[in-house]
Amino acid sequence: DAGVIQSPRHEVTEMGQEVTLRCKPISGHNSLFWYRQTMMRGLELLIYFNNNVPIDDSGMPEDRFSAKMPNASFSTLKIQPSEPRDSAVYFCASRQGAHQETQYFGPGTRLLVL
Amino acid sequence: AQKITQTQPGMFVQEKEAVTLDCTYDTSDPSYGLFWYKQPSSGEMIFLIYQGSYDQQNATEGRYSLNFQKARKSANLVISASQLGDSAMYFCAMTPGSYSTLTFGKGTMLLVSP
Numbered sequence: 170d171a172g173v174i175q176s177p178r179h180e181v182t183e184m185g186q187e188v189t190l191r192c193k194p195i196s197g198h199n200s201l202f203w204y205r206q207t208m209m210r211g212l213e214l215l216i217y218f219n220n221n222v223p224i225d226d227s228g229m230p231e232d233r234f235s236a237k238m239p240n241a242s243f244s245t246l247k248i249q250p251s252e253p254r255d256s257a258v259y260f261c262a263s264r265q266g267a268h269q270e271t272q273y274f275g276p277g278t279r280l281l282v283l
Numbered sequence: 284a285q286k287i288t289q290t291q292p293g294m295f296v297q298e299k300e301a302v303t304l305d306c307t308y309d310t311s312d313p314s315y316g317l318f319w320y321k322q323p324s325s326g327e328m329i330f331l332i333y334q335g336s337y338d339q340q341n342a343t344e345g346r347y348s349l350n351f352q353k354a355r356k357s358a359n360l361v362i363s364a365s366q367l368g369d370s371a372m373y374f375c376a377m378t379p380g381s382y383s384t385l386t387f388g389k390g391t392m393l394l395v396s397p
Contacts, residue, residue: 202385211389211390212385219383224383225384271318272318273330274330276326276327277328
């Protein structure tokens with residue numbers, strides 16, 4: 170079975186540009202999570218969807234960040250405009266069922282904003 | 284609030300030896316799940332093992348076992364017969380019963396030497 174798919178795997182952009190990260194969760198999973206990993210802050214949750222509905226976006230840094238899940242098989246995380254401090258690895262994870270079920274992570278997108 | 288503490292920034296072990304990675308947690312929820320993930324240098328997050336707060340027995344998955352001491356609020360990962368491929372960062376994480384997302388510790392870097 171295919172795992173969580175993320176694209177692109179690597180992204181280098183200049184400050185001020187729009188960046189769109191994409192995620193395809195595991196088929197049948199009803200929850201999707203976006204995390205960000207940096208050396209300074211470790212792994213932190215950005216936003217969580219359940220059945221395509223955003224449940225918790227308290228981790229979204231600011232208005233420059235937005236996330237959508239138009240259907241059960243696709244989600245995007247957009248940064249507009251991007252800043253150098255947004256440089257990080259962005260992970261998407263998905264889960265089937267209840268809150269204590271395992272979250273499975275995608276390979277991550279390494280973002281570098283110059 | 285939930286908190287995960289991993290006090291060992293780094294650990295060294297020789298191949299074929301066992302190693303224990305420490306994890307303590309703090310939550311007021313009576314129901315919660317504890318997870319360990321492995322992050323090799325390639326960057327992906329790999330699920331290793333899960334322990335539910337009401338599970339009577341310690342979880343095991345192949346060479347991985349979780350030493351769950353509920354009264355002490357600890358969930359240490361034990362890797363038996365270490366292999367060179369076990370060299371990676373290891374994260375302890377928790378999902379409390381009232382919340383759906385993972386709270387991660389800062390991680391422990393494990394290096395396995397020949």
